[in-house]
Amino acid sequence: MPLTYLHTMVRVKDLDASMAFYKLLGLEETRRMDSEKGRFSLIFMAPPGQTDCPIELTYNWDGDEGLPSDGRHFGHLAYRVDNIYETCQLLMDNGVTINRPPRDGHMAFVRSPDNISIELLQEGDDLPPAEPWTSMENTGSW
Structure with a gap:
């Protein structure tokens, strides 16, 4: 059975702070999806030229108090x-x-x-x- 890597997803509380951190590492935003109905945003970031191995930042607009204190x-x-x-x-x-x-x-x-x-x-x-x-x-x- 062939397997294709898609992405790694992490939930974030502060989208701006998280995006700034990953940009410091050299990642760039490659794709974004905002869902008005679901009230969330998915931001995909990857190293330049490596869009096949992104990280997906999942941001819930109404907060995400369920996030664990230790990732x-x-x-x-x-x-x-x-x-x-x-x-x-x-x-x-x-x-x-x-x-x-x-x-x-x-x-x-x-x-x-x-x-x-x-x-x-x-x-x-x-x-x-x-x-x-x-x-x-x-x-x-x-």
Whole structure:
């Protein structure tokens, strides 16, 4: 039986904050559907040129108090980046907490505004250990 990947869906409470976070990671809006009748919006975002692997942000217009306080039950989203140190620095400069710093030059974890765990992985070989990352402690859960 053939299987085709479609997308990963996460529910979001603050659409603007969530879209800004995913844009910091380099994702672009590829498609949007607003349902007046259902009172929700679906925003699909993907890395440039990779529209076949989107994330779907589902936003309920009337709020979504049912969202869990810890999105980790879902697992995590993973993205490969050209330079893990530059990516983490950009995120930090924009107020994002680096929960698991890239001490190994290979992997880091952050969380979206909706508490979704995001894994960042270095493209190719690990980068050489560098400060401030090598001595940075974990913050919170990832």
